[in-house]
Amino acid sequence: xxYTAIFENAVDSxxxxxxxxxxxxIERIAGRFPHALWHxxxxxxxxxVWCSNDYLGMGQHPxxxxxxxxxxxxxxxxxxxxxxxxxxxxxxxxxxxxxxxLHGKEAALVFTSGYVSNQTGISTIGKLLPDxxxxxxxxxxxxxxxxxxxxxxxxxIFRHNDLDHLExxxxxxxxxxxxxxxxxxxxxxxxxxxxxxxxxxxxxxxNAMTYLDEVHAVGMYGPRGGGIAExxxxxxxxxxxxxxxxxxxxxxxxxxxxxxxxxxxVRSHAPGFIFTSAxxxxxxAAAQASVRHLKSSQAERAAQQxxxxxxxxxxxxxxxxxxISDTHIVPVIxxxxxxxxxxxxxxxxxxxxxxxxxxxxxxxxGSERLRITPxxxxxxxxxxxxxxxxxxxxxxxxxxxxxxxxxxx
Amino acid sequence: xxYTAIFENAVDSxxxxxxxxxxxxIERIAGRFPHALWHxxxxxxxxxVWCSNDYLGMGQHPxxxxxxxxxxxxxxxxxxxxxxxxxxxxxxxxxxxxxxxLHGKEAALVFTSGYVSNQTGISTIGKLLPDxxxxxxxxxxxxxxxxxxxxxxxxxIFRHNDLDHLExxxxxxxxxxxxxxxxxxxxxxxxxxxxxxxxxxxxxxxNAMTYLDEVHAVGMYGPRGGGIAExxxxxxxxxxxxxxxxxxxxxxxxxxxxxxxxxxxVRSHAPGFIFTSAxxxxxxAAAQASVRHLKSSQAERAAQQxxxxxxxxxxxxxxxxxxISDTHIVPVIxxxxxxxxxxxxxxxxxxxxxxxxxxxxxxxxGSERLRITPxxxxxxxxxxxxxxxxxxxxxxxxxxxxxxxxxxx
Numbered sequence: 001x002x003y004t005a006i007f008e009n010a011v012d013s014x015x016x017x018x019x020x021x022x023x024x025x026i027e028r029i030a031g032r033f034p035h036a037l038w039h040x041x042x043x044x045x046x047x048x049v050w051c052s053n054d055y056l057g058m059g060q061h062p063x064x065x066x067x068x069x070x071x072x073x074x075x076x077x078x079x080x081x082x083x084x085x086x087x088x089x090x091x092x093x094x095x096x097x098x099x100x101x102l103h104g105k106e107a108a109l110v111f112t113s114g115y116v117s118n119q120t121g122i123s124t125i126g127k128l129l130p131d132x133x134x135x136x137x138x139x140x141x142x143x144x145x146x147x148x149x150x151x152x153x154x155x156x157i158f159r160h161n162d163l164d165h166l167e168x169x170x171x172x173x174x175x176x177x178x179x180x181x182x183x184x185x186x187x188x189x190x191x192x193x194x195x196x197x198x199x200x201x202x203x204x205x206x207n208a209m210t211y212l213d214e215v216h217a218v219g220m221y222g223p224r225g226g227g228i229a230e231x232x233x234x235x236x237x238x239x240x241x242x243x244x245x246x247x248x249x250x251x252x253x254x255x256x257x258x259x260x261x262x263x264x265x266v267r268s269h270a271p272g273f274i275f276t277s278a279x280x281x282x283x284x285a286a287a288q289a290s291v292r293h294l295k296s297s298q299a300e301r302a303a304q305q306x307x308x309x310x311x312x313x314x315x316x317x318x319x320x321x322x323x324i325s326d327t328h329i330v331p332v333i334x335x336x337x338x339x340x341x342x343x344x345x346x347x348x349x350x351x352x353x354x355x356x357x358x359x360x361x362x363x364x365x366g367s368e369r370l371r372i373t374p375x376x377x378x379x380x381x382x383x384x385x386x387x388x389x390x391x392x393x394x395x396x397x398x399x400x401x402x403x404x405x406x407x408x409x
Numbered sequence: 410x411x412y413t414a415i416f417e418n419a420v421d422s423x424x425x426x427x428x429x430x431x432x433x434x435i436e437r438i439a440g441r442f443p444h445a446l447w448h449x450x451x452x453x454x455x456x457x458v459w460c461s462n463d464y465l466g467m468g469q470h471p472x473x474x475x476x477x478x479x480x481x482x483x484x485x486x487x488x489x490x491x492x493x494x495x496x497x498x499x500x501x502x503x504x505x506x507x508x509x510x511l512h513g514k515e516a517a518l519v520f521t522s523g524y525v526s527n528q529t530g531i532s533t534i535g536k537l538l539p540d541x542x543x544x545x546x547x548x549x550x551x552x553x554x555x556x557x558x559x560x561x562x563x564x565x566i567f568r569h570n571d572l573d574h575l576e577x578x579x580x581x582x583x584x585x586x587x588x589x590x591x592x593x594x595x596x597x598x599x600x601x602x603x604x605x606x607x608x609x610x611x612x613x614x615x616n617a618m619t620y621l622d623e624v625h626a627v628g629m630y631g632p633r634g635g636g637i638a639e640x641x642x643x644x645x646x647x648x649x650x651x652x653x654x655x656x657x658x659x660x661x662x663x664x665x666x667x668x669x670x671x672x673x674x675v676r677s678h679a680p681g682f683i684f685t686s687a688x689x690x691x692x693x694a695a696a697q698a699s700v701r702h703l704k705s706s707q708a709e710r711a712a713q714q715x716x717x718x719x720x721x722x723x724x725x726x727x728x729x730x731x732x733i734s735d736t737h738i739v740p741v742i743x744x745x746x747x748x749x750x751x752x753x754x755x756x757x758x759x760x761x762x763x764x765x766x767x768x769x770x771x772x773x774x775g776s777e778r779l780r781i782t783p784x785x786x787x788x789x790x791x792x793x794x795x796x797x798x799x800x801x802x803x804x805x806x807x808x809x810x811x812x813x814x815x816x817x818x
Contacts, residue, residue: 001587001616003538003648007670010537014677021677023497028690030485039499053496053686054489068481068691076439077477077695078659080463085765085780087462088432090448112661113521115685128419129412142684150559178410207410239412246686250487252521252661261416268423268430275551275771276524277462277655281437282477283689286486356494362684371494 018338019359024348030060033377038354047352048382050372055220055328056300057377058250058290067289068251071282079278083267087278095279095288099255102218102226102291103241107263110284112276114215114244114254118143119150120272121242121256122182122211126151128265129178135169135208137161137183137194142361144182144213160187163198170206179208185228186216189363189371191329196229200237211240219248220301220328225294248294251287253279303376304328307383311374314387319401320394323369330372332390334399340368343393351389427747428768433757439469442786447763456761457791459781464629464737465709466786467659467699476698477660480691488687492676496687504688504697508664511627511635511700512650516672519693521685523624523653523663527552528559529681530651530665531591531620535560537674538587544578544617546570546592546603551770553591553622569596570603572611579615588617594637595625598772598780600738605638609646620649628657629710629737634703657703660696662688712785713737716792720783723796728810729803732778739781741799743808749777752802760798 014020025039026049034049034057058064071091081087092110099108111117122144126132132153136144138160148155156173158166166181173179181203183194196212203210214227222230227243229235240262245253256266267273279287294300308328315322315332323331334340340357347353347370355370363369370390374383394401423429434448435458443458443466467473480500490496501519508517520526531553535541541562545553547569557564565582567575575590582588590612592603605621612619623636631639636652638644649671654662665675676682688696703709717737724731724741732740743749749766756762756779764779772778779799783792803810 001585003587003618004668004670006538006587007668007674010674011670011677021493023492024495025499025502026495026497027499028484028489030481030483033485037499039502049489049495051495052489053491053494054485054487059485059487059489064486065481068486069478072439072474072477072481072691072695074439075437076442076463076468076659077473077692078463078468078655078661080437080458080461080468080659082462083432084430085462085767086433086435086458086460086763088435090434090436090446093432093434093448112525113685115681116521116525119681129415142680146680176410178412178415209412244686246487250485250489252487252686252689252692259413259416261413261420265416265419268420271551271555272524272528276522277653277661280661280692282481283486283661283692286481354495358494 018341024354024356030065033057033060034375038348045352047348047354049354050378050386051355052373052375053247054250055248055373055375056304057375058248061250061290061293063289063293064250064286068282068286071285075281077282078280081278082274082276083278084274089278089281089284091281091284091288092279095284098288098291099257102224102295103257104235105241105257106260108255108257109263109267109273110279111254111273112279113252114246115143116272117242117254117256118213119147120270121266122147123150124266124270125211125240126153126180128269129180132178132180133173135166135179135181139187140182140184141188141213148182161192161194163195163202166199167202170202170208175207179206180211181208182211184213186327188216188329189358190323190331191325191327193228193326196238197232197234200234209239211242212238213242215242215244215247216329218243219294220304225301245287249287249290251290252283253287300376304374307374307376307378310380311372311378311383311386314383315390318387318391320390321400321402328373330374332370332372334368334370335366337368339397339399340370342397343370343399346393346396347389353386353389427750433763433765439474442466442469443784447757454761456757456763458763459787459795460764461782461784462656463659464657464782464784465713466784467657467703470659470699470702472698472702473659473695477691477695480694484690486691487689490687491683491685492687493683498687498690498693500690500693500697501688504693507697507700509666511633511704512666513644514650514666515669517664517666518672518676518682519688520663520682521688522661523655524552525681526651526663526665527622528556529679530675531556532559533675533679534589534620534649535562537678538589541587541589542582544575544588544590548596549591549593550597550622557591570601572604572607575608576611579611579617584616588615589620590617591620593622595736597625597738598767599732599740600734600736602637602735605641605647606643609643618648620651621647622651624651624653624656625738627652628703629713654696658696658699660699661692662696709785713783716783716785716787719789720781720787720792720795723792724799727796727800729799730809730811737782739783741779741781743777743779744775746777748806748808749779751806752779752808755802755805756798762795762798
């Protein structure tokens, strides 16, 4: 038994499939986002980041930074324990109140990541519902898939955003069986949006619970940043809203917001919550500052949407295969892992533009892409630079122009 | 189908078993650890925390706080993405190098928590080893149990720290079958220690891999804080060492350290790593400052051991049922969930001493306890106060004195 060879082979197979991941070593620059320093093999070099999930640049917002700095100086750098064992900082308690208010729910519960929120949240809710059927959108994120799997409950996958298929599965399950519909509002790789209100119609008709992942929407949609459900006026109809503090809110952590009995049951039963150290007060304070700021400020949301629209228009005008999305996510399809990585490498090396290639398993094979995320800080000059650089790389690699988008929709 | 009633019942059953958890709302005070503010129903009140897992008080160390503050000001509050998609900050890269060096391994990989390290680390390693048998200590932490379960591999549980039983299971599995021995160095609830060297002897004899959780030991044992394996001179014989940044290092996050092919395979295949936002650079910087400080400073380790020994001696002299441990963990056994909670409530309300009750499922039923964690900052006066308060509470609740400890050993 040669253990080393087994692990080496597990990595070599990724290399052969051209989807071995190399992480770009990046140093962000607060106050100059999206500019950053890249620690390249040839030394440090300034670049422009076009693939950040710090969607609104809140990671560098003065209010968030000051909240973190103040809390670190006053309380220190860590929580010191699990939520139950000395780690329940006042900052986390206040953050949960802020999030419950954001979503108009009775309570919220913070986890160390959005991934863990879904994984332990869905699995715990599923386990608590006897004989539940979990109806899961085909394109749900890996964290939701793992949550469904770990619940041990039967699952039924409905075709992406397909209301007829969902209804068929609900009808088949019957009124009496506990049912949980798990879906996202904004699907992160294509940027398309779920018909939340109509899914709630079906949930009410067939007596199902709804669990909505708003990870790529909170902070960015709705008059207070409550997400697509708030924008669509259906937030109170969704049973559980899950979100992240690590994207538009710029910090770290995830959460669910729901009626008090649901939150209390998850708090009391979820292993991925009970047995893990709490979020540091300094991180919670930073996140709360971002959430609070985005409840009243519309400037970031407006600028992000404007820049996303400008970027899509500029890339389309240049004949680049930009997939049309309704949201701030701008996918440019390459359709091949090796060429996708080559495009990304050239953008970084020759143009100082950082867009990580997105390959399988994050997206289906054949839909490999550059996923571009314009923020309020990607201005017209940067959009023009991006367009020029992409066109040059497309010529250099002989990639097709004006191809119909192949997003997995 | 009344969904609300289901969740209410799931919580009521905990209330009936007297193990419904109420989190104490705590505000730490940097520079005055272990003193803290308790947001009680009657208002804010100063208390002394005796159950923190910030074992060495590094959460308030000036070097760690300054590292967090500096990074927050220079880089902002969040990572901005997963490790692969723009979140690979230079601070995380440096932290991993620091951790690899700490454990004398080729590489290390940081996760958002120790829980996730074990869960996705063990499950990924298990999945990569064809037909593996995972040999798991009976008292392993929930995160390891979940990792084993999610690997989908066969598991064999060996009696706690029982070398004969482990050998029997290894022999039965045979030389050729891939085998992973998963165990801890310091078991967190009893504070007892695994015979790491002799487990490595068995692993070598039967050609098994070893995965060692040093979560309750890193920073605190060994000349550079590498843990019990370092103290015992067997660090290089352990294949994978898992640790946390949230306890003795005072921050947040977890990690594994191992040979480069193992780390690279986990990095490339673990869903709980790939699909989650990276640790913020400010958190990574704080953690690295702690790790680096504890590589050279012996003062914190020496003071912690001295205060733990003083605490054990004082409690034993007072006839309190303190379980004898070899480590810094001081369990005082109550043996009943309701009285354990009552003792904790009285300590907090009447004496301003915060020790969270530890009930099932964290410890087996019948071994409910107060788990006391003396740190370098719990001086003789605080130990005297603690002893007096415990004796008063023991009388008040008519709890037995000088009972033989019932730790689950």
